[in-house]
Amino acid sequence: MRVVAQRVYKFEELSTEVQTKVVDKNRYTYVDSCDWWNYTCEDFMYTLLHEYAFNVDEDSVSFSLYDAEEGAGFTGTFDIIEYAIKIAKHFDTEDHISDDVLDEIRKYGEVRVALYAWNNTSPREWNTYIELRIDGIPMEEDEKYADFITALEEWRKEECQHLYKDAQDAYEYYTCDNYIRTELTEGNYEFLADGTDF
Incomplete structure (x- = not known):
C-alpha cells in the first residue's frame, strides 16, 4: 500500500496562465447549467x-x-385598448390615423400580437404580426386600418429588438x-x- 499526497488549490491560488485556462474551460458552464434566460423573459413580460x-x-x-435562426419574439394581447392607441399615435409621426378609426377601435377593437397560422415554431419577429379585430373580425385586409396596424408593427419590431438585445447582454454577462x-x-x-478539477 502507498499513500500519495496531492496539492489542491483554490482558483485564486492557481497561476495566471492556469486561471485563464480554467476560465476558458468553464466559459459556457453557467449558461448550460442554469435557466439564465428566465430572468430576461420575466423582465420583458x-x-x-x-x-x-x-x-x-x-x-x-x-x-x-448567434445562429442562422437568430431573433426574438412574443405574442399576447393589450389588456387596455387605450394603450395600443397611444402607442400607435406615438409611431404615427405624420398623423395618418384618423380620429374616426381610433374611436371605432376604442369602442369595438381588440389588438394582439399573434403568431402566423402557418408557423408552428417559437415566435420570432418575422413569425408574428399585429392582429386587429373589430367586433371579433380580423381587419388586416381592410385598408381603413392600415395606418394603425403599420404604426403598431413598428412598436412590435422595436420590442422584439429590445428583447433580443437584453437576451444577448445577459448571455454575454454569464459567459464573460x-x-x-x-x-x-x-x-x-x-x-x-494544472487546472484539472479536483
Missing part, C-alpha cells in the same frame, strides 16, 4: 405589462442567439471572464496545479 398594459402569452417569449472568475473564486471549487 413585466415591462410590457406595466408600461403598455400588454399581457404576454405564457411561454411565448423566445429568442435564439469577470462573472466566471467570481463564480470560481466564491464557489467551493478546488483544482490541481
Whole structure:
C-alpha cells in the first residue's frame, strides 16, 4: 500500500496562465447549467405589462442567439385598448390615423400580437404580426386600418429588438471572464496545479 499526497488549490491560488485556462474551460458552464434566460423573459413580460398594459402569452417569449435562426419574439394581447392607441399615435409621426378609426377601435377593437397560422415554431419577429379585430373580425385586409396596424408593427419590431438585445447582454454577462472568475473564486471549487478539477 502507498499513500500519495496531492496539492489542491483554490482558483485564486492557481497561476495566471492556469486561471485563464480554467476560465476558458468553464466559459459556457453557467449558461448550460442554469435557466439564465428566465430572468430576461420575466423582465420583458413585466415591462410590457406595466408600461403598455400588454399581457404576454405564457411561454411565448423566445429568442435564439448567434445562429442562422437568430431573433426574438412574443405574442399576447393589450389588456387596455387605450394603450395600443397611444402607442400607435406615438409611431404615427405624420398623423395618418384618423380620429374616426381610433374611436371605432376604442369602442369595438381588440389588438394582439399573434403568431402566423402557418408557423408552428417559437415566435420570432418575422413569425408574428399585429392582429386587429373589430367586433371579433380580423381587419388586416381592410385598408381603413392600415395606418394603425403599420404604426403598431413598428412598436412590435422595436420590442422584439429590445428583447433580443437584453437576451444577448445577459448571455454575454454569464459567459464573460469577470462573472466566471467570481463564480470560481466564491464557489467551493478546488483544482490541481494544472487546472484539472479536483
